Amino acid sequence: MPNHQKGSTQAEVEGRAYSAPALEKGLDILEMLARSARPLTQKEIAANLGRSVGEIYRMIASLVSRNFIALVDDNAYILTTRLFELAQGNPPIHRLLSEAQPIMQRLTAELDQSCHLTVYGQGKQIVLHKVDSPGSMGFSVRAGAELDVLISASGRVLLAFQDDETRSHRIEECVQRRPEQASPQLTHMLDAVRAAGYESIPSAQVRGLWAVSFPILDTQRRSIAALMVPYAERIDQRQKKSIPEVIAALGAAARSLSIRVGGQ
Numbered sequence: 001m002p003n004h005q006k007g008s009t010q011a012e013v014e015g016r017a018y019s020a021p022a023l024e025k026g027l028d029i030l031e032m033l034a035r036s037a038r039p040l041t042q043k044e045i046a047a048n049l050g051r052s053v054g055e056i057y058r059m060i061a062s063l064v065s066r067n068f069i070a071l072v073d074d075n076a077y078i079l080t081t082r083l084f085e086l087a088q089g090n091p092p093i094h095r096l097l098s099e100a101q102p103i104m105q106r107l108t109a110e111l112d113q114s115c116h117l118t119v120y121g122q123g124k125q126i127v128l129h130k131v132d133s134p135g136s137m138g139f140s141v142r143a144g145a146e147l148d149v150l151i152s153a154s155g156r157v158l159l160a161f162q163d164d165e166t167r168s169h170r171i172e173e174c175v176q177r178r179p180e181q182a183s184p185q186l187t188h189m190l191d192a193v194r195a196a197g198y199e200s201i202p203s204a205q206v207r208g209l210w211a212v213s214f215p216i217l218d219t220q221r222r223s224i225a226a227l228m229v230p231y232a233e234r235i236d237q238r239q240k241k242s243i244p245e246v247i248a249a250l251g252a253a254a255r256s257l258s259i260r261v262g263g264q
Helices: 010-017 021-035 042-049 053-065 082-089 091-111 153-160 164-177 186-196 243-260
Strands: 069-072 076-079 115-121 124-131 199-202 209-217 223-232
Touching: 021 042, 021 053, 021 069, 021 076, 042 053, 042 076, 053 069, 091 115, 091 124, 091 223, 091 243, 115 153, 124 153, 153 164, 153 186, 153 199, 153 209, 153 223, 209 243, 223 243
Parallel strands: none
Antiparallel strands: 069 076, 115 124, 115 223, 199 209, 209 223
């Protein structure tokens, strides 16, 4: 075996032997547009990928024809919602969403607060679904938003209810993405969350909000998602819910959803 392959895994060797340059270019383009806060021109895409415009021209045309990216402002491209739609159509995700919708609707009506459902992905959490407060005011996040993990109630729930190996791997991913959020107390905090069964803390992102989150558990008591209420106290309401009441209602909703998707 050549020296450069010594110590390589079989998967790595096979990956080199069966590489697909065109596919890799397409994925590079999608990943770049997903990270970009604004539309990018062909020249900008090519420059960021270290390629020529001629190398990516046909790939961009193909992605446009398949509706993965779209042309805006005549000369710049953005990511469409196609990937998000495909993810939602995945059978486990589709079932989670279909079961979550009525439960979340009832929860927001009971509490007069918004709620959202998040899942973990590569050092961040993604808002899979949200239901706004039925009242005239409230705080909510948009579906598809990417949120930090280590400092948020829902993020800690997604980490706490995992086996040790998965938890360690996810913490490493999160710290690589947000090194300033690393804390020597993190393991202790996650153990406390697991012991309590949920997390309830002041929001680290928005002053005045209180964040409460419960896990959606599978049969092995691992969190496949987190259900979260960003509690915004209305000072003009006489019959507003207290934080203990939010915890009770959210816990019941999370347990119901866990059961509905086949977990505990």
